[in-house]
Amino acid sequence: MIEVLKSLLMVVVLIVGILTVASGLIWLERRLLALWQDRYGPNRVGPFGLFQVVADVIKILMKEDWVPSFADKPVFVIAPVIMVVTSFMSFAIIVFAPGITVVDLGIGVLFFLAMSSLGVYSLVLGGWASNNKYSLLGGLRAAAQMLSYELFVGLSLMGVVMLAGSFNIRDIVEAQRRLWFCVPQFPGLCVFFIAGLAETHRLPLDLPEADNELIAGYHSEYSGMKFGLFFLGEYIGITLISALITTFFFGGWLGPWLPGILWFFLKTGVFIVLFIALRASLPRPRYDQLMALAWKVVLPLALLNVIVTGGILLARR
Numbered sequence: 001m002i003e004v005l006k007s008l009l010m011v012v013v014l015i016v017g018i019l020t021v022a023s024g025l026i027w028l029e030r031r032l033l034a035l036w037q038d039r040y041g042p043n044r045v046g047p048f049g050l051f052q053v054v055a056d057v058i059k060i061l062m063k064e065d066w067v068p069s070f071a072d073k074p075v076f077v078i079a080p081v082i083m084v085v086t087s088f089m090s091f092a093i094i095v096f097a098p099g100i101t102v103v104d105l106g107i108g109v110l111f112f113l114a115m116s117s118l119g120v121y122s123l124v125l126g127g128w129a130s131n132n133k134y135s136l137l138g139g140l141r142a143a144a145q146m147l148s149y150e151l152f153v154g155l156s157l158m159g160v161v162m163l164a165g166s167f168n169i170r171d172i173v174e175a176q177r178r179l180w181f182c183v184p185q186f187p188g189l190c191v192f193f194i195a196g197l198a199e200t201h202r203l204p205l206d207l208p209e210a211d212n213e214l215i216a217g218y219h220s221e222y223s224g225m226k227f228g229l230f231f232l233g234e235y236i237g238i239t240l241i242s243a244l245i246t247t248f249f250f251g252g253w254l255g256p257w258l259p260g261i262l263w264f265f266l267k268t269g270v271f272i273v274l275f276i277a278l279r280a281s282l283p284r285p286r287y288d289q290l291m292a293l294a295w296k297v298v299l300p301l302a303l304l305n306v307i308v309t310g311g312i313l314l315a316r317r
Helices: 002-036 052-062 073-091 108-118 120-129 133-164 169-174 186-199 224-249 260-281 287-316
Strands: none
Touching: 002 052, 002 073, 002 224, 002 260, 052 224, 073 108, 073 120, 073 224, 108 120, 108 133, 108 169, 120 133, 120 224, 133 169, 133 186, 133 224, 133 287, 169 224, 186 224, 186 287, 224 260
């Protein structure tokens, strides 16, 4: 009974924490983009513009939650929910520090891959159910992009799994006590980072919602809180990929002097800032360039990393 209550408490804390971080990222991104682009960010609503997020939430809640008469209403409504739910489910297997996790799965890596694969349904169904040509094109782009790069996410983690000898997240972190996997698995880190950027469809790889081509892509017909869920899902995805990079390649909670959970949050914060910096500095490629990068560069690099890692391990044994 105590274990059940502990797990339920952890779930509540995790949900509240993720929602708080995602909301804070909206403000942080605006401030950092303003700093790097030499302009003013939010600075009117509250100290340093901190209440701008509250104003945005109120605005979204007050907007008319419109469902187009020409849309497939049940699918239209459930599509944004899928994105948020799959992102939350992926967080369940992350070990923030020893004993601080929702569930310690022996197949944690496979569970993450399963949840991230389900996330593509959100974008595809949202684009299809809108019955809008721009939305449908955005959904098709999302399907091709996310399914392609989903393959590379799995391949990039195979080297990590081979070195750790386990699919368990805690075992993977513990295996990095002598050397973080970002050193022997640097090609895997590069592949995972690029694939994670594409999975979260963040600039510069936001081709499913390229505003100069598709208005807003798969969520063109969405408004109110349904649009807010898509928006929230994107920031949850950024936090998730940053946390996973920390876990798989940078030793998770491992570090000197400070408590483990602080090290985990510090490392994750660095990668979140890097995601924002890429948005401020890189142009959006063409869609054919994005897919060419996937199959001509990222796939050979991922396969080469798996082959070389496997060969080295066999040679040692």
